[in-house]
Amino acid sequence: VEACRRRHHRIRKTCQRTGTKRAKRRLHKTRMREARFRANQNHIISKRLVAKAKDTGKAIACEDLAGISGRTTARKAQRSRLKGWAFYQLRTFISSKAALAGIPVIPVDPRDTSRTCSECGHCEKRNRKSRDEFECRHCGFSCDADWNAARNIRDRAQVMVPDVGVVDAGFGPGGDHWQAYPQAAPL
Secondary structure, three states: OHHHHHHHHHHHHHHHHHOOHHHHHHHHHHHHHHHHHHHHHHHHHHHHHHHHHHHHOOOEEEEOOOOHHHHOOOOHHHHHHHHOOOHHHHHHHHHHHHHHHOOOEEEEOOOOOOOEOOOOOOEOHHHEOOOOEEEOOOOOOEEEHHHHHHHHHHHHHHHHOOOOOOOOOOOOOOOOOHHHOOOEEEO
8 A cells, every 4th residue: 555655645746847748748647546546445444344243243432533634734745645545535434325225434533542541530641652552651561552542432432332342342452453454443
């Protein structure tokens, strides 16, 4: 996925710099190809996530990512990565596929999910050692930051809808399927 995105970015950059009619046509083709690629990836992710939830008979909890592009800042080198993914499209695909399967989707407020310890509940900015590492300053709990945030999302959804059971989806740190399910955790 990353290699494909980098290739599209490189082609876009050269075509925009050139500015000829032929370059503009190629730029348009590249944009359309990239949009189809993103939509296909979002379909794959949503299909797998809904299938996992259907197999376990549980709900899906997703971060409510409305307006994430406007709320976040990134360095110039990372802007295309952040702005170049269709989060709303992914959420829409998950919601529509889940509705067809009869699975509830619970939107969760993403505020402080990556800073809060999933073991003791302590919330502090310094809990994030790095982008990928989480270590609680209060209890010493340490794990992958994404996994910790997914556990917090699951716990918040369980508080919002207590009659929905929780199942371990098997997406722990280092698991094979972890990268295939960004921003969502099955309950």
